[in-house]
Amino acid sequence: MADVGYLSLLVKSLTRDVEERREAVGLLVDLSNLIAVRRRMGRIQGCIVMLVAMLNGDDPVASRYAMKLLNTLSSNTQNALHMVEAGYFKPLVWYLKEGKLESKLSALNALQNLSIMTENIQRLISSGIVVPLLQLLFSVTSVLMTIREPASTILARIA
Numbered sequence: 001m002a003d004v005g006y007l008s009l010l011v012k013s014l015t016r017d018v019e020e021r022r023e024a025v026g027l028l029v030d031l032s033n034l035i036a037v038r039r040r041m042g043r044i045q046g047c048i049v050m051l052v053a054m055l056n057g058d059d060p061v062a063s064r065y066a067m068k069l070l071n072t073l074s075s076n077t078q079n080a081l082h083m084v085e086a087g088y089f090k091p092l093v094w095y096l097k098e099g100k101l102e103s104k105l106s107a108l109n110a111l112q113n114l115s116i117m118t119e120n121i122q123r124l125i126s127s128g129i130v131v132p133l134l135q136l137l138f139s140v141t142s143v144l145m146t147i148r149e150p151a152s153t154i155l156a157r158i159a
Contacts, residue, residue: 004040007031011041014050018059025054025065032072042079052086077103084110089127096132101147104136108150115157124158 010031013024031037041047051073054066073079074091077099084092095107111129114120136151 004044007037007040008044011044011047011050014047014054018062021054022059022062022065025051025062025069029065029069029072032069038073038076042073042076042082048073048079048082049086052083052088055088077106081106081110084114087123089124089129093128093132096129096136101144104147105150108136108147108154111154112150115154121158130155130158 007028010024010028013020015021016024028041032041048070051066051070054062055070057063057066070083070088070091074083074094077095080091080095083089092107092110095103096111099107111124111133114124133151133155136147137155
């Protein structure tokens with residue numbers, strides 16, 4: 001079941017009809033309990049993009065499964081960054097609030113890149129990044145300029 005070829009077929013099933021899509025995402029959720037499968041899943045081309053599309057789609061059952069799977073996959077920083085590229089910012093906000101220093105720096109780097117484009121500004125604001133950025137900027141423990149500088153740059157761009 002954890003074979004890359006099998007997982008790739010399941011990911012391709014995410015593009016099919018409603019029933020097949022539901023079954024595929026449900027099976028992927030079940031398989032995501034295995035760490036090895038989670039690692040492979042995030043690397044399959046199109047997987048995260050399809051899950052984000054399902055999350056925002058019309059099918060509430062598939063959307064719920066997609067959200068659960070995205071939350072599981074977001075434990076990997078690289079997967080979370082792929083989610084951001086696909087327009088799903090929730091893991092990025094979490095990493096800013098709760099992540100380790102390295103994860104926060106990765107999230108800040110992604111936000112800097114996203115905040116350059118004016119079309120992303122409203123989406124970033126509505127994703128809830130302002131409060132975590134302010135917390136990073138004014139936190140007593142955030143004495144490192146490596147955190148404060150990018151946080152202030154992002155806030156200035158989205159203001």
